[in-house]
Amino acid sequence: MDFSLNQEQLAAQKMVRDYVAKEVIPVVGEWDRKQELNPATLPRMAELGILGISIPVRYGGQGFDYITLGLVCEELERGDTTSRVIMSVHFGLNSLSLLQWGTEEQKQKFLVPQARGEKYAAFGLTEPGAGSDVVNMTSTARRVGDKYILNGEKMWISLASKAHHFLVIAKTDPSAGHKGMTAFIVTSDMPGVTTGDIHGKLGVRAGSTGWINMENVEVPVENRLGEEGEGFKVAMGALDNGRYTVAAGAVGLIRACLEESTKYAKERKTGGKPIAEHQLIKQKLAYMTNWYESSRLLYLKAGWMKNEGVRNTRETGLAKWVATDFSVQAALEAVQIHGSYGFSDEYPVERYLRNSKGGVIYEGTSEIHQLMQADYVLGNRDDKPLRCELPAYDAEYWQAEPEAVR
Ligand code: CAA
Numbered sequence: 001m002d003f004s005l006n007q008e009q010l011a012a013q014k015m016v017r018d019y020v021a022k023e024v025i026p027v028v029g030e031w032d033r034k035q036e037l038n039p040a041t042l043p044r045m046a047e048l049g050i051l052g053i054s055i056p057v058r059y060g061g062q063g064f065d066y067i068t069l070g071l072v073c074e075e076l077e078r079g080d081t082t083s084r085v086i087m088s089v090h091f092g093l094n095s096l097s098l099l100q101w102g103t104e105e106q107k108q109k110f111l112v113p114q115a116r117g118e119k120y121a122a123f124g125l126t127e128p129g130a131g132s133d134v135v136n137m138t139s140t141a142r143r144v145g146d147k148y149i150l151n152g153e154k155m156w157i158s159l160a161s162k163a164h165h166f167l168v169i170a171k172t173d174p175s176a177g178h179k180g181m182t183a184f185i186v187t188s189d190m191p192g193v194t195t196g197d198i199h200g201k202l203g204v205r206a207g208s209t210g211w212i213n214m215e216n217v218e219v220p221v222e223n224r225l226g227e228e229g230e231g232f233k234v235a236m237g238a239l240d241n242g243r244y245t246v247a248a249g250a251v252g253l254i255r256a257c258l259e260e261s262t263k264y265a266k267e268r269k270t271g272g273k274p275i276a277e278h279q280l281i282k283q284k285l286a287y288m289t290n291w292y293e294s295s296r297l298l299y300l301k302a303g304w305m306k307n308e309g310v311r312n313t314r315e316t317g318l319a320k321w322v323a324t325d326f327s328v329q330a331a332l333e334a335v336q337i338h339g340s341y342g343f344s345d346e347y348p349v350e351r352y353l354r355n356s357k358g359g360v361i362y363e364g365t366s367e368i369h370q371l372m373q374a375d376y377v378l379g380n381r382d383d384k385p386l387r388c389e390l391p392a393y394d395a396e397y398w399q400a401e402p403e404a405v406r
Contacts, residue, residue: 046117077252160210181231309392321369
């Protein structure tokens with residue numbers, strides 16, 4: 001078992017760490033207060049190659065492995081949850097689904113511009129009346145000749161008003177439960193598509209979160225992802241990847257809590273000595289270290305399984321549940337260590353606390369993950385290989401230039 005990171009992984013980690021330190025952390029509080037997405041964020045992430053980090057070079061990406069994707073998400077959320085959320089939807093939920101399920105034409109048309117950061121992407125699964133309860137969504141897709149007509153509303157969609165491409169799940173056979181759902185690539189310029197933003201959120205305030213409305217949207221058959229009736233599997237596969245990025249990001253948030261709390265505990269004095277010398281503060285720092293290290297191992301294991309091409313729904317779900325739950329606890333303790341200052345936005349820890357709460361809700365609530373883990377233990381849920389897996393990482397294939405491919 002090798003716990004070391006290779007040169008490429010270390011280089012990508014350093015690149016993102018430097019970007020976050022220089023360009024993200026200095027302004028993150030300002031954008032959070034404005035409750036707006038920093039307009040520089042998406043273009044800079046595109047320019048640095050982050051939006052295509054683990055996509056093969058032949059599809060416009062940087063050719064790094066899936067562990068690097070996790071490391072990048074950890075570094076991003078060390079500074080800013082909003083930036084990691086962008087990776088979860090644009091990259092985890094959407095681009096990796098195109099890599100997994102897309103035809104060559106779909107990859108060339110949609111994945112290449114997404115990986116290059118020329119187009120932004122989002123994921124339309126959740127509805128006003130269906131979050132955890134995916135199977136009871138009401139969006140429909142009716143086939144008419146060589147088109148599908150889509151109707152419905154998607155809600156709590158990150159990047160809804162910024163994305164050019166949406167991966168939308170709708171019902172093609174409403175009587176067939178999860179076997180009656182189909183996945184489509186919908187573009188924001190299709191007539192009948194409207195989007196808007198949601199304001200007044202507890203956390204991820206600088207993030208773009210909104211809704212997508214579809215009214216008689218004509219989607220060509222060639223934009224169907226997977227076969228008719230495979231939409232639930234496409235969605236669950238997408239979540240296997242999105243949840244991985246959420247888990248890794250939550251580990252970055254725990255690290256932020258630990259680092260800020262350690263710094264503050266060494267500076268702040270009570271009773272004539274730094275609070276870091278009080279046993280109850282030490283205990284909190286020790287717990288945060290425990291939460292950081294244990295969650296990190298879980299996401300790295302899931303990343304390793306992805307590299308190997310092994311089904312990882314169970315391990316990714318566990319990593320997401322544990323890391324996000326621990327990030328809430330770490331943020332609570334970070335605020336407590338900061339005392340009254342932790343209660344004000346003079347310090348970042350109040351933002352960490354508000355942001356941490358999103359992670360235990362989106363991409364499967366902690367309760368959904370607990371049910372899934374229990375069902376694995378009870379033998380009610382299996383981990384059999386799928387018809388369509390995320391491809392295993394193959395450095396030679398991922399890094400080959402397009403010219404060499406032709
Ligand atoms: N990959 C591919 N196929 C999968 C799969 C996966 N990971 N998981 C399940 N499937 C397949 C199963 O093999 C099964 O196939 P067969 O019928 O051929 O056997 C089929 O899908 C049904 O699977 P289950 O019986 O496991 O489905 P379920 O009904 O038990 O699942 C659930 C229930 C786990 C609660 C699921 O509905 C779920 O995960 N809900 C949470 C949804 C969620 O996370 N939403 C977040 C929205 S995205 C978001 O928040 C992003 C944003 O923009 C902020």
